[in-house]
Amino acid sequence: xxxLLNTLTETPSQTAGPYVHIGxxxxxxxxxxxxxxxxxxxxxxxxxxxxxxTITGSVIDGTGWTLxxxxxxxxxxxxxxxxxxxxNADPAVTGFARFAADKDSGEFxxxxxxxxxxxxxxxxxxxxxxxxxxxxxGINIGLQTRIYFQDEDNxxxxxxxxxxxxxRVDTLxxxxxxxxxxxxxxxxxxxxxxxxxxx
Amino acid sequence: MTDLGPLIPRNRAIHPVPYDPDYKTSVPRSPGLPLLSMxxxxxxxxxxxxxxxxxxxxxxxxxxxxxxxxxxxxxERILMHGRVLDENARPVPHTLVEIxxxxxxxxxxxxxxxxxxxxxPNFGGCGRTITDENGYYEFLTIRPGAYPxxxxxxxxxxxxxxxxxxxxSFGQRLITQMYFEGDxxxxxxxxxxxxKDRSQLDRxxxxxxxxxxxxxxxxxxxxxxxxxxxxxxxFENKLDGM
Ligand SMILES: [Fe+2]
Numbered sequence: 001x002x003x004l005l006n007t008l009t010e011t012p013s014q015t016a017g018p019y020v021h022i023g024x025x026x027x028x029x030x031x032x033x034x035x036x037x038x039x040x041x042x043x044x045x046x047x048x049x050x051x052x053x054t055i056t057g058s059v060i061d062g063t064g065w066t067l068x069x070x071x072x073x074x075x076x077x078x079x080x081x082x083x084x085x086x087x088n089a090d091p092a093v094t095g096f097a098r099f100a101a102d103k104d105s106g107e108f109x110x111x112x113x114x115x116x117x118x119x120x121x122x123x124x125x126x127x128x129x130x131x132x133x134x135x136x137x138g139i140n141i142g143l144q145t146r147i148y149f150q151d152e153d154n155x156x157x158x159x160x161x162x163x164x165x166x167x168r169v170d171t172l173x174x175x176x177x178x179x180x181x182x183x184x185x186x187x188x189x190x191x192x193x194x195x196x197x198x199x
Numbered sequence: 200m201t202d203l204g205p206l207i208p209r210n211r212a213i214h215p216v217p218y219d220p221d222y223k224t225s226v227p228r229s230p231g232l233p234l235l236s237m238x239x240x241x242x243x244x245x246x247x248x249x250x251x252x253x254x255x256x257x258x259x260x261x262x263x264x265x266x267x268x269x270x271x272x273x274x275e276r277i278l279m280h281g282r283v284l285d286e287n288a289r290p291v292p293h294t295l296v297e298i299x300x301x302x303x304x305x306x307x308x309x310x311x312x313x314x315x316x317x318x319x320p321n322f323g324g325c326g327r328t329i330t331d332e333n334g335y336y337e338f339l340t341i342r343p344g345a346y347p348x349x350x351x352x353x354x355x356x357x358x359x360x361x362x363x364x365x366x367x368s369f370g371q372r373l374i375t376q377m378y379f380e381g382d383x384x385x386x387x388x389x390x391x392x393x394x395k396d397r398s399q400l401d402r403x404x405x406x407x408x409x410x411x412x413x414x415x416x417x418x419x420x421x422x423x424x425x426x427x428x429x430x431x432x433x434f435e436n437k438l439d440g441m
Contacts, residue, residue: 008286008425012399013214014376015225015390016361019307023299023325023361031308031323034264035255039295040247062227069311075246075369083245096247103310120240121205131242133372138224140215140393142372146242159237189231198209198234199243199370 013142016135020071025098040098043076043112048092050079050113055147055174055182058106059134062189066106070136073098074110074147081116081128114149120158127157129172134186144197147184148173163195171195204430206239206370207286215393222389223350243370244429249295251329258327261300261340265323272322274303274341276417279377279405282334283364286428290334296424297327297363298338305344305356314346339417345384357384357391366426377422378404 021029025038044052059070074097077083078090099108115128130147148154150173163169171194174182186194217229257264262272279298283291301307301324304316308324322341330336340360347355359376366372378385385391385404394400411419 006288007428008284008288009213009399009402010210010286010427011373011375011402011423011425012394013373014361014393014403015215015222016363016374017376017390018311019299019309019324020361020363020374022307022309022323023297023363026299026323026325029309031265031325033267034323034325035258035327039249039253062229062231065227067228073372075242077242083241085245085248094247118241121238126240126242129242131369133369135374136228138222138226138228140217140219140222140225140229141211142374143230144243144370159235159240162235162237188228193230193232195232196230196234198211198236199206199239 013140015137015140016071016142018069018137020135021100024071025100028100038098040073040096043074043093043095043097045092045094048078048113049090050116051180053112053114053180053182055110055112055184056107057184057186058108059101059136059186060188067101067136068103068106070101070108070134071098072100072108073133074112074130076112076115076130077118079113079116081118083118124158125156126159127154128152143188144199145186145194146172146197149182150174150176159197168195203244204432204435206243206368207428207430208236209427213396213399216395219389219393221351222393225393239370244368246365246367246369246371248293248367249329249365251293253295254327254329259338261298261322261324261326261338264326266321270321272302272341273319276339277342278337278339278411278413278417278419279360279422280335280337280408280411280419281422281424283330283336283366283424283426284334285366285426287431289428290330291366291426292330292332292334294330294367295327295365296330296336297325298340298360299325300340300343300360301346303341303344305346316344316346342379345382350389354389355384355387357382357388362424364424364426368427368429371426373424373426375424376403377420379420380404380406
């Protein structure tokens with residue numbers, strides 16, 4: 001026998017299921033009148049500093065089929081790389097958004113400001129990125145990934161540098177499709193599978 | 200801003216397997232390649248905070264919130280309560296907890312749910328609250344019904360409540376489900392069975408808690424939730440530039 005650690009173990013995950021929208025974005029799901037509006041409608045308010053951008057994409061399964069029932073959350077700092085709560089953070093950036101695949105097309109849209117760079121714990125520069133969390137029926141534990149940007153210098157980013165198969169880096173980089181417009185598709189499995197994170 | 204260390208790495212062995220042929224939808228939706236493991240950064244260590252001002256008076260009362268108090272939902276009245284803690288056994292105060300569930304007949308208020316059981320005109324099916332300074336939360340609701348779902352030919356979900364918790368770090372984000380003590384469908388459920396360690400599945404089964412049950416009013420079920428903790432040692436480096 002030994003002494004007891006007296007630490008706890010994380011509660012196991014379970015799938016968010018097909019009705020996650022009822023709990024997290026009920027107005028989107030047609031359940032109205034309980035909350036005034038859904039949480040996380042926008043990560044920015046009027047007057048947010050920085051470049052306004054729109055990221056569209058879809059979540060695609062291993063057969064190539066686009067999910068219609070995925071829900072995503074994003075978390076990011078302001079244009080100067082400060083997270084909400086930091087004394088110098090832009091008060092018009094809440095940083096958090098919830099958005100869902102369209103029930104007909106499967107497309108999602110995130111309108112935000114381009115985040116600034118945030119250093120890693122050891123001070124090493126990380127390239128600007130948005131953290132992403134994806135849940136849906138059939139996903140037993142939420143998938144973490146990041147959105148980087150094609151028009152930024154990603155060459156020194158410590159996370160991207162850890163990806164052994166270099167062509168896979170591309171799965172984390174949003175492609176510029178026009179001024180302030182980006183495309184970011186998430187492939188759950190198979191060809192060009194997105195790099196998911198354990199972080 | 201903080202001198203906490205990085206998030207404690209997730210022990211994936213206690214979690215469900217991503218790919219499980221008995222839960223058919225997981226087959227095309229589970230990553231086939233290993234996850235990229237790395238020490239957390241401020242991107243995962245920070246996270247959204249929500250104030251108590253977000254909440255309406257009935258947000259954690261699913262019996263009344265859909266009709267805003269006009270008429271109660273049908274079903275067995277229950278109190279679902281517990282604490283949100285971290286792996287260091289510290290309470291997680293002031294964090295948002297959201298739940299959603301089927302009605303007493305096992306039907307969700309959702310365009311995709313066409314089960315035979317009727318909708319309850321007085322039940323919406325979602326609620327939310329924010330833990331107090333001790334990490335404590337509670338919901339008043341009705342016991343959800345079991346329901347059939349398209350998987351194998353005759354699969355039924357045990358009675359369950361879906362729960363979403365934020366913690367204080369985006370890397371703590373967790374969605375899970377609470378089951379009810381004594382439900383024989385738990386052992387037959389392919390979703391519950393995605394957790395391969397039975398002792399871990401047991402942690403999702405809420406016991407009846409007569410100490411919190413109110414006579415002539417409701418039964419209580421206790422459900423504690425543990426989120427990832429952060430490593431703290433005297434050797435931990437202070438964060439640069441934060
Ligand atoms: Fe469910």
